[in-house]
Amino acid sequence: MDNATSEQAEPAIIARGLVKRFDDTLAVDGVDITVRRGSITGILGPNGAGKTTTLRMLLGIIDPDEGERRVLGHENPKDVARLIGYLPEERGLYAAMKAIEAIAFMGALRGLPLADGRRRGRELLEQYGLEHAAEREIRQLSKGMAQIVQLLGTLVHEPQIVVLDEPFSGLDAIKQSKLEVLIRSLADKGVTVIFSTHVIAHAERLCEAIAIIAGGKVPFAGRVDDARDRIPAQVRLETSAEEGPWRDALPADTRRVGQFWYFPLPESGIEPLLRALIDGNAGIQSLSIERAGLHDAFVAIAGEAAAADMVTTPESEDA
Amino acid sequence: MEEISRKAGRLPLWRAAIVVARRDFLAILFSRAFIFFLLGPLFPIVVGALAGGIGAQVQSEALSADVGIAMPAEDMEAMLAARDELAERIGPAIPPFVELQRLREGEEFDPVAALEGREGRLAAIVTGTVAEPQLTAPEANIARWSGTISMIAATASRTEANSYPEVASTIVATSGARENRGRFQTAQSGMVLLFLLIMLLAGMVLSNLVEEKGNKIIEILAAAIPMDALFMGKLFALLAISIIGIAVWGVAGTVILSLGGRSLSEFANPGVGWPLFFTFGAIYFAMGYLLLGSIFLTIGSMAATVREVQTLNMPVTMAQVLVFFFASLAVTRMGSWFEFAAMAFPLSSPFSMLARAAVDEAIWPHFVALAWQALCVAVFIRVGAALFRKKVLKSGPQGAGKKRKRLFSFASGKNS
Numbered sequence: 261m262d263n264a265t266s267e268q269a270e271p272a273i274i275a276r277g278l279v280k281r282f283d284d285t286l287a288v289d290g291v292d293i294t295v296r297r298g299s300i301t302g303i304l305g306p307n308g309a310g311k312t313t314t315l316r317m318l319l320g321i322i323d324p325d326e327g328e329r330r331v332l333g334h335e336n337p338k339d340v341a342r343l344i345g346y347l348p349e350e351r352g353l354y355a356a357m358k359a360i361e362a363i364a365f366m367g368a369l370r371g372l373p374l375a376d377g378r379r380r381g382r383e384l385l386e387q388y389g390l391e392h393a394a395e396r397e398i399r400q401l402s403k404g405m406a407q408i409v410q411l412l413g414t415l416v417h418e419p420q421i422v423v424l425d426e427p428f429s430g431l432d433a434i435k436q437s438k439l440e441v442l443i444r445s446l447a448d449k450g451v452t453v454i455f456s457t458h459v460i461a462h463a464e465r466l467c468e469a470i471a472i473i474a475g476g477k478v479p480f481a482g483r484v485d486d487a488r489d490r491i492p493a494q495v496r497l498e499t500s501a502e503e504g505p506w507r508d509a510l511p512a513d514t515r516r517v518g519q520f521w522y523f524p525l526p527e528s529g530i531e532p533l534l535r536a537l538i539d540g541n542a543g544i545q546s547l548s549i550e551r552a553g554l555h556d557a558f559v560a561i562a563g564e565a566a567a568a569d570m571v572t573t574p575e576s577e578d579a
Numbered sequence: 580m581e582e583i584s585r586k587a588g589r590l591p592l593w594r595a596a597i598v599v600a601r602r603d604f605l606a607i608l609f610s611r612a613f614i615f616f617l618l619g620p621l622f623p624i625v626v627g628a629l630a631g632g633i634g635a636q637v638q639s640e641a642l643s644a645d646v647g648i649a650m651p652a653e654d655m656e657a658m659l660a661a662r663d664e665l666a667e668r669i670g671p672a673i674p675p676f677v678e679l680q681r682l683r684e685g686e687e688f689d690p691v692a693a694l695e696g697r698e699g700r701l702a703a704i705v706t707g708t709v710a711e712p713q714l715t716a717p718e719a720n721i722a723r724w725s726g727t728i729s730m731i732a733a734t735a736s737r738t739e740a741n742s743y744p745e746v747a748s749t750i751v752a753t754s755g756a757r758e759n760r761g762r763f764q765t766a767q768s769g770m771v772l773l774f775l776l777i778m779l780l781a782g783m784v785l786s787n788l789v790e791e792k793g794n795k796i797i798e799i800l801a802a803a804i805p806m807d808a809l810f811m812g813k814l815f816a817l818l819a820i821s822i823i824g825i826a827v828w829g830v831a832g833t834v835i836l837s838l839g840g841r842s843l844s845e846f847a848n849p850g851v852g853w854p855l856f857f858t859f860g861a862i863y864f865a866m867g868y869l870l871l872g873s874i875f876l877t878i879g880s881m882a883a884t885v886r887e888v889q890t891l892n893m894p895v896t897m898a899q900v901l902v903f904f905f906a907s908l909a910v911t912r913m914g915s916w917f918e919f920a921a922m923a924f925p926l927s928s929p930f931s932m933l934a935r936a937a938v939d940e941a942i943w944p945h946f947v948a949l950a951w952q953a954l955c956v957a958v959f960i961r962v963g964a965a966l967f968r969k970k971v972l973k974s975g976p977q978g979a980g981k982k983r984k985r986l987f988s989f990a991s992g993k994n995s
Contacts, residue, residue: 319802320802321798321801321802322972338805339587340587340588342587342588342589343587344802346798348799350798351795352795352798353794354602354794354796356610357606365598369590369595369598369803
């Protein structure tokens, strides 16, 4: 393998045992994360779980007390600062700046000449249907529009890694949908996208991999499918009979919700169970095997308490 | 890899500082508030000039008191003639006489009643005769004018005309005493001006990071550029703004002074000469501004809210005044260890060195001082940025467990 191939093969981000304390509070406690180049990775966790602190350590804004990180092959993220775009959770722009100047300024901070920043900024605004906002001051824009301007400022220097902290927060449903498209298009171009969210649906739709953070720890990091496979598929059964010998075939942890029976798919498979139900005169109306959703996986991995702060669907966002 | 890293890494300090400085400079320059910033210091000058003019007129009117005279007609004539003769030679030290009454023989005049009646603006009344003049006045005016009245009476009593010999005069440009005093005054004036400018302008730096902290853009800046560059950019942007302000005020001040018939020739030539004195003045302003500004920026960056910054304003101003007093005291002790301490202490160094430029011809100490001040600016910025990273951004080890463990070594790549 030559150097170039070796660099491509190396993950975009590796973090091992990151620990961060703020005074006596242990904010992050041994986080391990690996992000493949060109992938979309979600950092999932409830508020206060340590998502932002982890991202800030990966970006080099703060240094970890313990552990190591490696970004695009460099131990110090500052050595590749121009290859990174970052949208912080708490959005901020200079209120008196014109949108196009704000985008160019953010590019200039990452080494992009101002003239190039303005040109690319106009292109990006046009792509996003916001060309009319280019010459308007940030304070004249709606909150959502200003947020998009900031996002475009994050991308204007064409980074190799884009880090977005709660990017969907504050956007209406249409802008959220547009942002999902944008994130996918970035990944299609080979850009590594890592974003934090407490909205599981975004991660479920977008991410190839996730890292679940709860209480400063990462109980799971890997592919979304692997997270779902942590809990067995659920069987949903509808019967015409209420009682009968077939009931003995149901697993002990079966739940009744409405007219449906729910229980985990037995390790022996569906066939022996199906036979027992038929022989026991259950009167099967319908039977389906449902793979666990990411929310269920999250609950199983991080626990009910952590899941309580999570939002399952983006519709509940402040649109 | 290192080459790639250099291009991919953060902007060099100076480039990042320019990006920040440019943004801040333009943001301030094109704000409406900048007009008020420019006009602000002109208001006190105009108000001061008006108030000063009115005050001077009032004072002059209040102080120009007349001396009344009531004597027999012959004595009166002699006294008035003597008064005019002396006033011609001595000038305003001889008070104007107001003729109150030419007394006939046996006629009396009551000066006490005339003064207590508070008529006109009489400050004293001379009665009696040329041979025996009588001065009636409040105690202070007795002390002020008794000698003068005595001299007028003596002149009036002479029968023959006075002759005054011509005094031959040789004019020299200056004298040692005058030059020293003049340079000292130039030093003091330069220091006061420098102090006022720095006090007016460096205070702005105190609240300069509040915007970034308030609108959370600090996160973007911290992720992209070194904090030192942010501090430097902000300081130099405000320095540039201040220089524009000073240029405008300087032109306005020169116009106002020249309209008032004042010029630099009223001041003694500074030791290093006017051109170098102005050059050093500008450089020491910049250094003083950067030195104080870097400290103010650090203090301001620790403040969480605008209210905190406002609360800090007063102690910070008092600290500035203390530094100025220190430097002012040092000027009175030129050549002593005290002056050396004031030149060495970074915050008072620009003031003391400007004073030295006014009184001493040597130029090399200024280069030493400027190098020292520049070093201190760099250290202050570095320390300020490090404090900001640690205390505000919470970077670096916090609290317990400060030892950083290396859990494993990455296989490849040489990284800084």
